[in-house]
Amino acid sequence: MSTLNPTNGRLASTTRDERLLSFDERYRQQQFTRRNWTLLYGALFLAALIGAVAVSDFSIPGLVKGLPMAWNYILGTFPTLTLENFWADLADWYWGLRFWLRLLVETILIGFVGTVMGGIIALALSFPASRNLVENSGIYFAARRMLEFFRTVPELVFALIFVFAFGLGPFAGVLAIAVHTAGSLGKLFAEVNENVDPRPIEGVRASGGNWPMIMRLGVVPQALPNYASYLLLRFEINVRGASALGLVGAGGIGQDLYVAIRQFEYTDISAIMLLLILTTSVIDITCEAIRHRLIGHTLTQVA
Amino acid sequence: MTATLHADIARLRRTNPRIFTRPLPERLRTWGLWLGFVAVLAFGLWWIDASPMRIVNGLNKLGLLVTLMIPPWPGDGLWDYTYAMFETLAMAFLGTLIAFIVALPLGFLGAKNIVPNWLFHFGLRRFFDTFRGIDGLVWALIFVSAVGLGPFAGVLAIAVGDVMVFGKLFAEAIENVDNKPVDGVRASGGDNIHVVRLGVFPQVFPVMMSHVLYFFESNVRSATILGIVGAGGIGLQLSDRIRINNWQEAAFIILMILVTVAIIDAISRRIRARLI
Numbered sequence: 305m306s307t308l309n310p311t312n313g314r315l316a317s318t319t320r321d322e323r324l325l326s327f328d329e330r331y332r333q334q335q336f337t338r339r340n341w342t343l344l345y346g347a348l349f350l351a352a353l354i355g356a357v358a359v360s361d362f363s364i365p366g367l368v369k370g371l372p373m374a375w376n377y378i379l380g381t382f383p384t385l386t387l388e389n390f391w392a393d394l395a396d397w398y399w400g401l402r403f404w405l406r407l408l409v410e411t412i413l414i415g416f417v418g419t420v421m422g423g424i425i426a427l428a429l430s431f432p433a434s435r436n437l438v439e440n441s442g443i444y445f446a447a448r449r450m451l452e453f454f455r456t457v458p459e460l461v462f463a464l465i466f467v468f469a470f471g472l473g474p475f476a477g478v479l480a481i482a483v484h485t486a487g488s489l490g491k492l493f494a495e496v497n498e499n500v501d502p503r504p505i506e507g508v509r510a511s512g513g514n515w516p517m518i519m520r521l522g523v524v525p526q527a528l529p530n531y532a533s534y535l536l537l538r539f540e541i542n543v544r545g546a547s548a549l550g551l552v553g554a555g556g557i558g559q560d561l562y563v564a565i566r567q568f569e570y571t572d573i574s575a576i577m578l579l580l581i582l583t584t585s586v587i588d589i590t591c592e593a594i595r596h597r598l599i600g601h602t603l604t605q606v607a
Numbered sequence: 608m609t610a611t612l613h614a615d616i617a618r619l620r621r622t623n624p625r626i627f628t629r630p631l632p633e634r635l636r637t638w639g640l641w642l643g644f645v646a647v648l649a650f651g652l653w654w655i656d657a658s659p660m661r662i663v664n665g666l667n668k669l670g671l672l673v674t675l676m677i678p679p680w681p682g683d684g685l686w687d688y689t690y691a692m693f694e695t696l697a698m699a700f701l702g703t704l705i706a707f708i709v710a711l712p713l714g715f716l717g718a719k720n721i722v723p724n725w726l727f728h729f730g731l732r733r734f735f736d737t738f739r740g741i742d743g744l745v746w747a748l749i750f751v752s753a754v755g756l757g758p759f760a761g762v763l764a765i766a767v768g769d770v771m772v773f774g775k776l777f778a779e780a781i782e783n784v785d786n787k788p789v790d791g792v793r794a795s796g797g798d799n800i801h802v803v804r805l806g807v808f809p810q811v812f813p814v815m816m817s818h819v820l821y822f823f824e825s826n827v828r829s830a831t832i833l834g835i836v837g838a839g840g841i842g843l844q845l846s847d848r849i850r851i852n853n854w855q856e857a858a859f860i861i862l863m864i865l866v867t868v869a870i871i872d873a874i875s876r877r878i879r880a881r882l883i
Contacts, residue, residue, distance in 0.1 A: 353704070356697035359690075360758040360839070374753040374763065410654065417651035456865050460744070460832040460842075464849050469672060470665035474655040479665075548744040551836060552846075555655070558745075565748050573749075577741065584740035 381574040397575055404557065404576060408583055410474055411556035415543035418478045422485025422542075423535050426451075429486065430493030431519050437497060437505075451494070454487025459545055463554040474555025481542050481549070489538055496530040497523055529598050536591040536598075543587055547580050676858035688844055688860055692867055694758050695840035698833065699826035702765025707819050710770045714777025714815075715803065721781060732778070738771045743829050747838040758839030765826050765833075773818065780814040781807060816882050820875045827871050831864050 318326075356362070383397040398404075432438050433447035463480035470476045505522035513521060550558020557576060564572040620627050628634075681688060715721050717731045747764035754760050789806035797805065834842025841860060848857040 352700060355693070356700045359693050359697040360701055360762055362697075362701055362759055362762055366754075366759055370754040370759065370763065374750060377749065377753040413647075413651040413654050416647060417655060417657075420648055453865070456828070456868050457861060458828060458832045458864070460835060461845065461861060461864075464835070464846060465669075465672065466665070468849065469668040470661065475657055475661065475665075478651075478655050478657070544740065544742050548742040551744060551748070561745065562748065565752055568752075577745070581737055581740040585736065588736075588740075 381570045381577075383571040383574065397571055400560075400572070400575075404560065404579055407550075407557040407560055408579055411546045411550075411558075412543055412583065412587070414474050414477045414481060414546040414549065414554075414556050415539060418481025418546070419485055419535060419539045419542050421478065421482035422538070423489055423531075425482065425486035426489035426493050427531070429490045430497055431523070433490060433494040434497035436500075436502065437519070437523065447490075448494075451487050451490040454483050455491065456487070457484075459484040460548070460552060463549050463552050467553050472553045472555075477546060477549040477554030477556060480554060481545060484545075485538055485542060489534055492534045493527070493531060496527045496534075500526045533595045533598050536595050540584070540588050540591050544584055547584075672854055675854040678855065679858035679862050680855045681859045682853070682856050684844070684856060688841065688863060691834070691839075691841040691844050692863060695830045695834075695842075696827060696867070696871075698758050698761040698765060698838075698840055699823060699830040701762045702830070703769060703819060703823045703826050705762070705766040706769035706773050706822075707815075709766070710773030710777055711815075713770070713774040714781060717774055717778035718781035720784070720786075721803070721807075732775065735771045735775045738767075739775070741768070743768045744833065744836060747833045748836045751837045756837045756839075761830060761833045761838035761840060764838060765830060769822055769826065773822070776818050777811070777815055780811045780818075784810045813882055817879055820879050820882075824868075824872055824875050828868055831868075 383393065385393045385397070429447050429451055432443045433451055435444065438444050438447075459480050462483050463477060466476035466479045470479065500523050504526065505518055508518045508522040546556050546558075547561075548558050550556040550560065551562045553559065557580065561573065561576045561580075563569075564576060713731070717728060717735070719728055722728055743764055746768050747761060750760035750763045750767075754763065784807050788810065789802055792802050792806040830840055830842075831845075832842045834840040834844065835846045837843065841864060845857060845860045845864075848854075848860060
């Protein structure tokens with residue numbers, strides 16, 4: 305029959321069954337491709353898993369044996385605190401408190417100075433790395449690649465090299481943190497710069513401002529709260545990072561923690577760790593409060 | 608013309624002083640904050656003994672190192688480095704996977720809308736927060752002491768460090784689910800397990816996967832340095848080369864790290880775009 309179906313305008317040659325059949329076939333085909341993709345990804349995942357297990361000598365027996373060992377180790381670091389002799393025990397546990405507090409202050413200072421220095425470099429590099437602020441794509445490209453390099457080389461690798469060049473001590477640690485911070489903050493700052501309202505920029509340009517003036521008067525006032533928020537976030541991360549820098553001789557409390565772990569001075573380990581946890585929590589909470597006041601609740605923590 | 612303008616401005620300044628100068632307490636506070644900031648910075652610079660001489664000397668030495676690094680060359684360790692790189696990737700992969708598996712139930716337990724007990728939820732969150740303050744490298748040191756040298760310690764270090772962060776992120780993702788599908792499942796007679804499986808899980812799974820992929824990227828970066836404390840991977844090779852002053856090979860390893868990280872980032876960006 306080749307007459308038009310009056311109800312839906314379709315050619316009546318496609319009966320209901322035929323249409324159902326073609327639908328069914330299409331559905332099955334899509335399901336087939338979908339299943340194939342899932343299988344392919346599954347196989348890739350499985351291959352990666354097997355490869356990873358083979359390379360990293362990971363094994364379930366190892367895990368079963370290793371986890372209790374690790375747990376015992378952690379339990380072993382706890383001091384014996386008795387109720388009747390609590391204060392003496394506490395004093396015994398924290399026998400090196402004055403020394404540790406000094407190192408803790410050093411750790412925070414490394415984080416602080418490193419963040420400030422890195423922030424200054426990041427600010428300087430973020431303008432040439434913003435698409436909307438530079439016309440010359442060569443400069444843009446160079447600035448972007450430079451930030452990428454700073455960001456991708458791990459902090460600790462910079463620390464290893466800087467310890468060699470600048471000598472042992474916190475100075476190398478500060479530089480390592482500054483360089484890494486410049487890379488990661490520079491990228492975030494550039495993203496902030498790219499999102500500013502262009503009208504103030506045009507206003508400054510129209511009243512005869514040169515490039516630095518445009519940046520100072522057209523871009524910075526808009527972006528300042530975001531800069532400050534990212535800086536604070538980075539400061540939190542950097543204090544945490546600074547606590548690890550001591551492991552390669554770049555100052556801070558990490559040095560002492562390293563010695564304690566290496567020489568199996570168990571209670572010292574837990575004492576220093578507790579100090580570290582307390583410090584980072586206090587800094588986290590303070591910075592979060594300031595950040596919320598600066599910018600509202602929109603920014604969430606990026607690791 | 609200008610005279611009237613000046614008179615206008617003077618009049619405006621008189622009538623609206625707040626537009627021209629901020630009140631004194633506010634200015635004092637700003638200055639105080641800046642003063643404090645500069646004082647802490649100066650103290651920090653004094654503490655770390657930063658002097659221009661030191662910077663110049665160090666930069667000279669750094670320049671020397673850079674000339675020593677050129678050209679980066681693997682020597683005869685190419686195969687070792689490649690294997691170490693795979694070890695690094697394996698550590699990151701397994702560490703992230705284990706952290707995901709362990710954190711999944713913890714995330715559900717830590718979510719307010721799944722376990723309404725306030726005390727339990729608060730305690731679990733504080734637990735996560737507490738251990739989040741410890742750097743991955745410190746975990747690696749501990750696990751090297753506990754289970755011995757090698758990549759296995761690295762896997763555990765990454766896993767333990769990440770479980771805490773995942774737990775928190777997953778709990779937050781679960782708390783942010785849309786309640787309508789949950790009500791729907793409950794209305795059609797589903798029990799709690801059904802609600803979690805059919806109402807909550809499909810909503811949070813893409814969010815979780817996106818976090819997991821992001822952390823995989825970041826773990827590849829951190830796994831490259833875990834070897835410095837003996838937890839396997841490319842970091843061990845790198846710190847060895849630096850220790851014996853073989854800068855050409857060190858530079859080669861750093862380049863390898865950069866390339867690997869770039870590749871992993873590109874792959875994970877692709878997968879993420881597909882998933883979400």
